[in-house]
Amino acid sequence: MNKKTLTLATRDSALALWQTKHVAAAIESQTDFQTKLLPMTTEGDRRLEVTLSKLGGKGLFLKELEQAMLAGDADIAVHSMKDVPAKMPAEFQLCAVFERADPSDAFVSNHYRDLKDLPEGAVVGTSSLRRQAQLLSVRPDLQVKPLRGNVNSRLQKLDDGQYAAIVLASAGLIRLGFEDRIASRLMAPQWLPAVSQGAIGVECLASNTELAAALSVLNHADTWLCIRAERALNLTLEGSCSVAIGAYAEALADHSIHLKAAVFSPDGEQVLTAQQQGYDPESLGRVVAEDLLSQGAKEVLALSEQA
Incomplete structure (x- = not known):
């Protein structure tokens, strides 16, 4: 009997293709489907001269x-x-x-081991308002400049001397074989990643319940709980990539979840944090978000949207 073939839409960057091939291999080994890839160039990939927050988000x-x-x-x-x-x-x-890979951000530099080692006024590259805000909250003297493009082109710009350091997601570097470029990791709870950073997701049509059920065997339970908590927080805060929100949830041994989150002003001067433990991921996300909102998160997030 011939297996049904699933077509997987993917961005055509090296990292997106790695992730999609990883998913395709899991589908072929754990379900009755065959796979083929449909690589595509998205608007976010084409408009590299503009920051994502200005374009309208991820x-x-x-x-x-x-x-x-x-x-x-x-x-x-x-x-x-x-x-x-x-x-x-x-x-x-x-x-x-x-299953979530390394959720940390990577500090990448050819000359400095750590954020604290950078000389005063050093130029650091990042495409993320969240990373910019956290960098400036720790080192307000730094010059944070935009850095977009695929992983290889970002590393090339560092190697060309345009930046003293750049900050990228550790998971992407590891997946592409660049782990040796990581000088040090910026890690929770001191440094918070983007919502859901390090996890790969599979999307399908809401109407295709049969396909969703067939692919549910691929779902990693603990990661799914954590991602739901972080996304519920983001939804309650009405967060997008044009605002600076960091969050990290962990599944604990007693089956509860611990969630820590922060909201930053673009200049890093205002930092609001909240954390809580609970069993229901959506409720937990809302509770932590409400805590941040009670501290004035709406006003801080409004500064991001004006930046």
Whole structure:
């Protein structure tokens, strides 16, 4: 009997293709499907001269992939979960989340081991408002400058001397074989990653309940709990990539979840933090978000949107 073939929509960057091939291998080994890839260039990939916050957010990495599913050209799409907006369109659903890889940010430099080692006024590159805010909260003397493009081009700009250091997601560097470029890791709880950073997600049409059920065997239970808590927090805060929010949830031995989150002003001068432990991920996310809102998070987030 011939196996049904699933078409996986993916961005055509090296990292996205690595992630999609990883998902494809899992699908072929754990389900009755075969797979083929549909690489696509998204608006977020084309508009490299503009920061994501100015373009309208990381959802730009999903739009073309979702349109391919609606048109019937693809069955599922594979994403870095940190790129998936907290509020998804009603036509789509997440049908599986893979085990989270290293959630930390990587401090990458050819001359300095750590953030504290950078000379005063050093130029640091990042594409993320969250990373910018956290950098400036620790080192207000730094010059934080935009850095977009794929992992290879970002590393090349560092090697060309445009930056003293750059900050990237550790998981992406590791997946592409660049772990040796990581000078040190910026880690929770002191340094908070983006919501869902390090996790890979599979999206399909909300109407395709049969496919979602078939792919649910790929879902990593603890990661799914943590991602749900972080996304509930983000949804309650109405967060997007145009604001500076960090969050990290951990599944504990007693089956509860610990969630810590922070909201930053773009200049790093205002930092609001909250943390809580609970068993229901959505409730936990809302409780931590409400704590931040009671501290004035709405006003701090408004500064990000004006930046």
